[in-house]
Amino acid sequence: MTASASSPQARHFALIPAAGVGARVGGAIPKQYLPLAGKPMLQYALDTFAASTAIAHTFLVVSAGDGYIDDFLATQPQLAGKLTVLRNGGATRQDSVLNGLQAIGAQLGGDDWVLVHDAARPGLTAQLLDRLIAALHDDEVGGLLALPVVDTLKRSGGAPAQRAEATVPRDALWAAQTPQMFRYGLLKRALEQAHAQNRVGDITDDASAVEMLGLQPKLVEGSPRNFKVTLAHDVALAELFLKT
Numbered sequence: 246m247t248a249s250a251s252s253p254q255a256r257h258f259a260l261i262p263a264a265g266v267g268a269r270v271g272g273a274i275p276k277q278y279l280p281l282a283g284k285p286m287l288q289y290a291l292d293t294f295a296a297s298t299a300i301a302h303t304f305l306v307v308s309a310g311d312g313y314i315d316d317f318l319a320t321q322p323q324l325a326g327k328l329t330v331l332r333n334g335g336a337t338r339q340d341s342v343l344n345g346l347q348a349i350g351a352q353l354g355g356d357d358w359v360l361v362h363d364a365a366r367p368g369l370t371a372q373l374l375d376r377l378i379a380a381l382h383d384d385e386v387g388g389l390l391a392l393p394v395v396d397t398l399k400r401s402g403g404a405p406a407q408r409a410e411a412t413v414p415r416d417a418l419w420a421a422q423t424p425q426m427f428r429y430g431l432l433k434r435a436l437e438q439a440h441a442q443n444r445v446g447d448i449t450d451d452a453s454a455v456e457m458l459g460l461q462p463k464l465v466e467g468s469p470r471n472f473k474v475t476l477a478h479d480v481a482l483a484e485l486f487l488k489t
């Protein structure tokens with residue numbers, strides 16, 4: 246398929262890496278299965294993508310040894326036909342994303358869009374999803390939801406620990422969120438190249454790999470409610486957002 250940047254044939258697919266263990270939250274089960282305001286965390290993102298007419302299909306990447314996914318799926322009849330589960334998660338988020346991309350190659354064209362979204366961001370709304378897709382529909386590179394940094398940023402030096410060495414100008418800084426939306430062919434190439442160059446350890450999101458190709462992903466304004474549940478206290482905060 247050789248669609249141009251604004252090709253009407255290009256479809257949108259969601260890819261959700263959910264093969265993490267949630268070590269920083271520290272719960273008894275992987276955080277994506279924690280109940281939040283009455284639903285497992287993972288269900289929020291899946292329902293948002295399933296409800297969107299812009300999304301052709303969703304792929305979920307879990308680890309091969311995931312002991313929760315089958316029970317979870319049994320409670321989600323609304324997702325039938327809209328979701329494919331890939332049981333090939335990797336050691337890091339980027340490994341899971343690349344494993345997922347490699348597994349779905351037969352079903353996607355190189356110009357189809359892939360929206361990679363953390364299972365650990367249950368606050369994604371239909372409005373944010375639509376904003377991202379609209380902002381990028383004719384973009385040559387792709388991009389991501391992100392928020393301008395508002396705090397004053399301190400860089401700590403070496404020893405002694407927790408001493409501010411300098412204040413970092415925040416003017417041009419954004420905090421990356423997900424979804425991160427790129428053409429299938431470009432994103433797969435970017436992650437494969439990062440692996441081949443042993444640079445995958447340097448990247449914590451999909452856009453970083455695209456930046457390593459010399460490209461500049463577009464920053465599309467996200468929302469505080471789309472924050473990532475990372476630490477134990479984030480669980481209660483997510484529940485507050487999700488109840489409103």
Ligand SMILES: Nc1ccn([C@@H]2O[C@H](COP(=O)(O)OP(=O)(O)OP(=O)(O)O)[C@@H](O)[C@H]2O)c(=O)n1
Nearest residue numbers: 262263264265266267268269336337341364365
């Ligand atoms: N090997 C991994 C690690 C993470 N993820 C996914 O990537 C997203 C963002 O990662 P993060 O918040 O770091 O999740 P965890 O790795 O589970 O958390 P922690 O680092 O605290 O263990 C999550 O949806 C997580 O499930 C993944 O698919 N495969």
Ligand SMILES: C[C@](O)(CO)[C@H](O)COP(=O)(O)O
Nearest residue numbers: 338363421422423449450473
């Ligand atoms: C992809 C991401 O959520 C963007 O903020 C983030 O980089 C994931 O990083 P983490 O190290 O897994 O928290």
